[in-house]
Amino acid sequence: MVVKYLMLVVADGKPSEDPTGDDIVAWVTEMDNRGIRLFGNRVVSPDEATTVQVRDGEVLLTDGPYAETREQMAGFDIIECGDLDQAIEVAARHPMARHGRIEVRPFWRE
């Protein structure tokens, strides 16, 4: 069985510079080569986000994130694993697990 998981890479509200440097490149290379990582990227900080809502047919825009939190999503990866234990191992080896945290969520299934 193969299960797809979304890995949300969360930073601890510090400046958005990458504190881990080349570590992430090594992690990405390894997980790509193992056929585990399907896709992923860093994203810009929430203050550059645009929040979109449609109410009564009208598109409402907000400059900024939908919720103010100290912690912010710094990036994401889509991974494919045999089970949660493998996903945990993959997430635990992501450098940001040591500096921030990684939220692992399986894709929706009935």
Add this chain to the structure above:
Amino acid sequence: MRELLAAVYAEEWGRIVATLIRSTGDWDLAEECAQDAFAQALVRWPVDGVPRRPGAWLTTTARNRALDRLRRDAVEAGKLREVAMSTPEPDPWDEEPDAVPDDRLQLIFTCCHPALSLDARVALTLRSLAGLSTAEIARAFLVPERTMAQRLVRAKNKIRRSAIPFRVPPAHLLPERLEAVLAVVYLLFNEGYAATAGEVLIRGGLSAEAIRLGRVLAALMPDEPEVHGLLALMLLHEARRPARLDAGGDLVPLEEQDRTAWDHPRIEEGLAILDRVLRRRRAGRYQVQAAIAACHASARRAEETDWPQISLLYGQLTRLAPGPVVELNRAVAVAMADGPAAGLALVDALRDDGHLTGYHLLPATRADLLRRLGRREEAVVAYREALSIVGTDAERRYLARRLGELA
């Protein structure tokens, strides 16, 4: 017949559910079909007689039921669903009974996976492995049945969607995962043991279930010392149960308990298990705690308790499993071995670092030590503080009695 079935149920439920989960991957289906099999036994056995191997009969019945359900679903879906059951594998029921695989170990490791909350692990273990009903688990943990049902559904959804594996963890994960399993079993035991008047019957059942699970684990993991340590610990504590409450339902402190009322065969069993496992010289927190319980259990009178030995064992325990509650217990042992002043120094250090704020046994212990040192007024203040935060009625009455003696 009902009694026989109840005994078979306790023995076989977890095994049947585990086997069905392994072969179908469907927890709800496994439980429903196991339930069905017992319902059928209740109808059939009085008529046909009890089968030679009740467990095998029940497993076969439950499995056939599961196969029927899966086939029907497949037909309804208009296609053959791929189920592990349809792949040819040697039929375990053709083999000797000893060769029937026991899947309960996989089940308990899955139920106690650290990605599940502790509440969820406890509930799942009781439901899937021990076979308690949702209503029974809800009563034991004093939550509405609906809440417990939701907790179980959520946990099973997480296992399925997140693909928490159904297996005994590989060697590199085993130590920490086994610790998580033992923690759940010990928590169950304590939930049943610490409870007092009112809920005694329901909650006492939790201790019995924990011991039963401990025996299953010891049989399935004979090489893990801590599994035997935990079983010995639970047996030695459980042996004291008959003397723990007086006629009025009040807690009787260890030193005042009627030791002839202790369950001595159980003590013997606990001591024998502990002796065997200690000889392997791979100490762990449960073995050390069992060794402490053994010191108490082997003292025929309270005055004969080997407090210096207990105090040493607590020293070892604080290294293996450091924590403020262990340190508080060590303080009590040190007070008995070296005098109340030595114990009080440790308790005061604990009070100063603040980790046990709100824990009634901290002021209660302080109060007892101050009383023994003759510092009456300080003792009264400490008893009052303990009374203001104590949890159960029996403990409240005990503290009130001590306070009354000082006034």
